Every structure is written in C-alpha cells, then in structure tokens.
Amino acid sequence: MKRSIIYTLFFALFLTSCKKDEVASSDPQTPSSEEIAKNTSDPDSIKAKPVEESAPPMMQENGFYNAFAIPKDKKLRDSLYAVFSKKYNERERYAILALNRLDSKSKWNSDTLVVPAKIDTTLMAYSPFPLQLDILSDVKKFVIFSYPIQAYAVYSNGALVKWGPTSMGKKSAQTDRGLMFANWKKKLAISTVKSEWKLPYNFNIHNTHGIGWHQYDLPGYPASHSCLRLLMKDAIWLYNYADTWILNPGGATTKAKGTPVMVFGDYPWGKRKPWRNLLNDPNANNISVEEMTKMIQPNVEKMIFEQTNREKVADSIKTAKASEAAAVQETEVLEN
Template sequence: MTKKTIIKSFYFLLFTLFVFSCKKEESVNSENQKPSASEAISQSEPHPDSIKTNPVKESAAPMIQENGFYNAFAIPKDSKKRDSLYAIFSKKYSERERYAILALNRLDSKSKWNSDTLVVPAKIDTTLMAYSPFPLQLDILTDVKKFVIFSYPIQAYAVYSNGTLVKWGPTSMGKKTAQTDRGLMFANWKKKLAISTVKSEWKLPYNFNIHNTHGIGWHQYDLPGYPASHSCLRLLMKDAIWLYSYADTWILNPGGATTKAKGTPVIVFGDYPWGKRKPWRKLLEDPNANNISVEEMNRIIQPHVEKMISEQTNREKVADSIKTAKASEAALKETTSTEN
C-alpha cells in the first residue's frame, strides 16, 4: 500500500467517525425534547379553579409559590401531608395571621383545609383593610349614617358610615338552589341565638333578620369557601358579633303588628360565577381582580339612596319621639313619688 493510499484511508475513517457522532448527538437531543409525563399534564387544559404551578413530586414538602402581592399555598390531598402542612402553616403565621388568610379565602378555622390552594398575601394585614375589594370612600353615601352591602360575585360584605368604609369581610351566601334575595332590605329584629326554621338542629349565633317573611338574616355559621347557605348570609363569629352591635333594628308600633320605623339599610347584589373559578383565586394573577369600582357601587346604590335617607330620617324622628315620651314618663313618676 502506498503512502498516498494510507493517508486517504485515514481521512475517510475520521470523516466516518464524525458523521456517526453527529447522528448520535442529534438522536439524544431529539429524545430529550420529548415532553415528560408531568409536562404533558401541565400542557393540558387547566381546571377553571386551578393555578399555574411548577410540576413537583408527590413526596415533595408543601411550599408557598411566590407570585408577588399574593402567593399560592398548595394543600396536598393526603391527610398525613396535610398535617405536616398545618405544622408549617402554624409555625410560619400567627393565629391572627392565619385567621386573616382563611378569611381572604372565605373560610373559617373549621373549614381551613376545604380547598386545594390558599391565596396568601405577601404581607399580612390582620385587619383585612389593605385587601379591601370595596372602595374606601363613597360620596353617594355621605348622608347615610349606616349601610351594609353584600356582594354575591365575590362573597364579601362591606360596612359604610357616612360614606367611609369601616369594615369588610367574607361571607357564604345562598347556594345555587336557595339563593339570597337581591335588592334593598332593612335590618329588622335580632337574637343572640336563633334556631333555623329549615332544621331545628341548626343554631344561628348573633342572628340579625333582614327579610322577615323569607326568614333571611346574617349570622355566624360555617364558611366553607363557596356559597352554601339556605339563603342566609353566613359570617365569621367576630364579624357576626360586630354587626350585631352595629346595625339598628326596626321599631314596631304598639302591639308589634306593624313597623313604625325601619332599621339599617342592606343591599345584596350580583351573581356568583357558579361552576367557574373562585373569584379570589384570580388575585394570584391580578391583586385588583376582585375590586369593585366607585362607578359600579354608585350604579348599584343610586336607585336606593332617596329611600334609605327617607327611612333614616323617619327612624330618627320616631326614636326621638320615643325617647322624649320615656323621659316625660320618668319625670312624671318622679314627681308623683315626691308628692307622695
């Protein structure tokens, strides 16, 4: 074999090895680009109430997914892992902070794991006022001393005094088959412990009736994270106690058969997105997702302002009249007692 032939054979061998190496690398890259099982699942159509999360192994410890103003606290289905999560949750947040987090998710402590994800603020405000979906000021209510409004769409209530927001919180309103009446109503009578007319086993602490003929009222009861009541307006215990003291009752004529003056005005409005993603989950993408604008609130309230002010004025006159009559009666008894 000549020297020239040996050189040609050497270069041919190098070329063959190079081509084989390229094809092998191309094959490996092609296999690596195939989606894994977890990636295939993540690329499928998401459930309307789900959130975007990175795929994690089932055995991975529960963690908070940092998204910005609000974060997602994923809750595993396995009961043992839930216990582990509760320990982490309790260690990370104080009792008041846990209360606030659950309230934002329309949950009470009894129903704390009645969800697969908790929406958690990056900074906890235990008063909840930093997360209010309601406007802080409504000039349209300047002349209305007390006012309560319930939003069906976001399952939340708000309290205004002369147009200033003084409190807001979560609620669980009537389920789809037993929805709460919408529109303007007024606070009627109240009772610290009422018995449900639907089931006598249901005890309703700090019940405040707002629709006497339909038996609708607000009171403390379970908040499971969705509309679940038989038309009443469920509240957390602290909120039920607060509203029990805040709102004014009706004033009845002698004998109690007719109303002499109405109590605090209450409006229930809107509709819940039945079967769709829970509204507060949208906060993970947009911290203003649940906000109700001043314009929308004005549109809801405007048709009822004249009626509310009229009833308020009447109640003040009736209350003053009763107060004057009682004072006169007391003075008369004192005079009679002195003379005797």
Template sequence: MKKLFLKQSLLYTLFFALLLTSCKKDSEKINDQNQTGSSQTISQEEKSDSLEAKAEEKESIPPAIQENGFYNAFAIPKDKKQRDSLYAIFSKKYTERERYAILALNRLDSKSKWNSDTLVVPVKIDTTLMAYSPFPMQLDVLSEVKKFVVFSYPIQAYAVYSNGTLVKWGPTSMGKKAAQTTRGLMFANWKKKLAISTVKSEWKLPYNFNIHNTHGIGWHQYDLPGYPASHSCLRLLMKDAMWLYNYADTWILNPGGATKKANGTPVLVFGDYPWGKRKPWRNLLNDPNANNISVEEMTNLIQPHVDKMVAEQTNREKVADSIQSAKAMEAKTPIEEPESAN
C-alpha cells in the same frame, strides 16, 4: 507390541477428553462470573439511574408556597398526612391572627381550613384585612347615609360604610344555587343572640340579625366552607357576626308589635356568583385587583336607593327621638298617689 500401542492411544485419548472437559467447565465458570459481574454492574447502574430519577422527580415537585407577586399560592395536598405536615409548617410560619386573616381571604373559617386545594396568601399580612379590601375606601354617594351594609354575591364578601367611609369588610357564605339569597335593598329588622333555624331545628344561629322577615333571611355566624352554601342566609365569621350584631339598628315597632313604625339599617345584596367556575379570590394570584369593585359600579348600584335610605333614616331618627322624649317626660312626671280616706 500392537496391543501396547492401542492401550497407550486409548489412554492419551481419555486424557485429552478429560482436559477438554475441564477447560470447558473453567471457561463456563469464567463466563458465569463475567456475566454475574456484568449483571451486578448493570444493577448498580440501574439503581444509580433510579436514584437520580427520584432526585429529579423530588426536585420537580412544586413547593408548598408558589410565589406569584402580591399574593402567593399555598398548595394543599390531598393526602391527610401530608396536609397535617403542611399545616404544621403553616402554623409555624403564621401567627393565629395571620392564619385567621388568610382563611378569611379564602372565605374559610378554621373548621373548614382544608376545604380547598389552594390557599391565596398575601405576601404581607394585614390582620385587619383592610389592605385587601375589594370595596372602595370612600363612596360619596353614601355621604348622607350614616350606616350601610352591602353584600356582594360575586365575591362572597360584605362591607360596612359609615357616611360613605368604609369601616369594615369581610367574608361571607351566601345562599347556595338552589336556595339563593334575595337581592335588592332591605332593612335590618329584629335580632337575637341565638336563633334556631326554621329549616332545621338542630341548626343554632349565633348573633342572628334578620333582614327579610317574611323569607326568614338574616346574617349570623355559621360555617364558611369557601363557597355559597347557606339556605339563603348570609353566613359570617363569629367575630364579624358579633360586630354587626352590635353595629346595625333594628326596626321600631308600634305598641303591640303588629306593625312597623321605622326601618333599621339599610342592607343591599347584589350580583351573581360565577357558579361552576373558578373561585373569584383565586384570580388574585394573577391580578391583585381582580376582585375590586369600582367606585363607579358601586355608585350605580347604590344611587337609585339613596333617597329611600335617607328618608327611612330620617324617619327612624324622629321616631327614636319621640320615644326617648316620651320616656324622659315619664321619668320626670311625679306619680300621684291617691288620697287616703280618713
């Protein structure tokens, strides 16, 4: 009887042990499931937070065009793919003539269109550029000067006046810091449709017009990278170089070409570029008149040279008239043939 009782007790003990083990496993399984579910919930929440963060980040990225008033900033990313994508938008939004004008305002040509991290873009595009002229529209001090060309180093721009009226202006790239363009009053000398640079023979200079013969300085077409980059010459866009090539008058030389008889169109180069500082045309984003040169400033620059310019102009007209008269007389004079011997 005692043995039977012990056997039953042992069986009950084993049964309860098995039951406890089973309960423990079930409990662990339930806990694991709860933890897995909780982990999945946390993961989903984190994913949701991440998506929201990305959405916020995307919304915080500035637009390509940042509106500032009269001029807008067209931001250009560094990444090439993004730049190409942005250029597609740029090309779709603006016509070819409008793009040309925008680049010109930023002292760039089409070759150097992305040589900047920001483009200054007018709200209203004037493809003649005259609406954005930093030069005065009228200068009475030049009323007696028939043709006058001026280059501003500070804003890297040129202007053309006819009897004091502004007829054209545009961008330029003048001498870099180590090879700056000579300042002061000069006169147009000789011109050549395709000149070869004296610095490097590989450099071809279309529509070159010399203004300083001994220094070899002239204006011509060449790359406009958005800052002063030349070896003392005055770089222009192709259209501007062609226009000025046909506009300005050359010098007149004495027979044989050794000496000068008359000067050509007067050219004034003035001012200093803000080396190492913000590009002046970027200031238009804050103030649309930031680059404007006042009538008073221009008058003070030009006034000391007026008498010389008028005197040279008068002399050239006299020389030119004299040459024309001589040619006319020559054309009218019959050529006498020598009498033939009988």
C-alpha cells in the same frame, strides 16, 4: 422523605394556575358547639379615614398574592398545617382563611390557599370595596353584600369601616337581591330549616323570607339556605353595629325600619373562585366607585327617608319616656 415533600410544597408558593374549583357539595352539617363570645369588641376592625377616591390595594405597592398548595393526602395535609401554623401566627392564619372565604373548621376545604405576601390582619389592605363612597355621605349606616365575590362591606357616612367574607345562598336557595332593612336580632336563634342548626348572633333582614346574617360555617363557596353566613367576630360586630326596626305598640306593624342592607350580583357558579384570580391580578375582585355608585344611587333617597323617620321615631320615644319618668317622679314627691 415526607418531611422533604412537605417543605417543598410549602415553599413552592408561586403557581401559574390553580385547579378548577370543586363543585359545591351539599350543605355542611351542624357546626360543633362553640361558646358565644361575650366580648363585643373586634380588635381587627378599624375605622378608615375618608379619602377623596378609592385607593388601590396595598398589595400593588408591597408585593402580590402567592398560592399555597394543599396536598390531597390527609397525613401530608396535617403535617403541612403544622408548618403553616409555625410560619403564621393565629391572627395571620385567620386573615388568610378569611381571604379564602374559609373558617378554621373548613381550613383545608380547598386545594389552594391564596396568601398575600404581606399580611394585614385587619384585612383593610385587601379590600375589594372602595374606601370612600360620596353617594353615601348622608347615610349613617349601610351594609352591602356582594354575591360575585362572597364578601360584605360596612359604610358609615360613606367611609368604609369594615369588610369581610361571607357564604351566601347556594344555587338552589339563593339570597334575595336588592335593598332590605335590618329587622330583629337574637343572640342565639334556631334555624327554621332544621331545628338542630344553631345560629349565633342572628340579625334578620327579610322577615317574611327568614333571611338574616349570623355565624355559621364558611366552606369557601355559597352554601347556605339563603342566609348570610359570617365568621363569629364579624357576626358579633355587625350584631352590635346595625339598628333594629321599631314596631308600633302590639308589634303588628313597623313604625320605623332599621339599617339599610343591600345584596347584589351573581356568583360565577361552576367556575374558578373569584379570589383565586388575585394570583394573576391583585385588583381582580375590586369593585369601582363608579359601579358602586350606579348601583346604590337609585336607593339613596329611600335610605335617607327611612333614616330620618327612624331618628324622629326614636326621639319621640325618648321624649315620651323622659316625660313619663318625670311624671312618676312628680307623683312620688306629691305623695311624700
């Protein structure tokens, strides 16, 4: 009888409405120990070819999103997951959970999963961000986090190269908005809020406020103490992508800033989770080129200024090291 119920629930994917989102609970406890991956490559990351304007999600042409209902009963839930695992392979399950702003640890932290009819494990087919932003054509690296849809995007010279889920600051400890720059990074940092919290692939973006992105639980809603939580693969990718600051001798002052990072918008606290709206409209979370351009434009001049300065500083350091190495080599020749 239970098996019949399970299969009925699984194949009843088409829902006209979803349950009201659960109110965010207190912060999750320290995650179980997880080995930090050494391989820094991400097979699910692709570089999109520049296009003249933002293309619509693939789902518009090839299908739509379905709702996967999750029962409250633990036994039914566990059995249903076995069916879910049989229907979708590991990479497909990863993509589905990412679309719902969940990691594997928090996979059932919801009563409904939004599931695309066609699974793209790169996630690029479902990007809510424009594929091309001409306003960023001269900006080599740029990372942006959206509070409204709890997602981040990475642009290189205006082309979207990656996007993914995040869990940002909870309502009582919200992440700072505006333009910031990547500072220092550490493969395994310790939280300043609670020493038991380990933060793999931490990359600081606001030194005085202690804000950074790193791997940690993604429960399906904003839950952090102002940091930007990421899936492990995304944390590793961004750790290797972004540039750090360059400090003056002694480390007291900044000589050059790192990769520009922007955080914008507000989360619909207490309302339906934004990605649930995809069930009614596959474009519900899309951010237009015009909206992105209007938001980014006032900061472009500063980003390019800091980018140019960093290149000059990096080149001068490289030249100085080369001269120093040449001088050492010349001294060794003379001594011999």
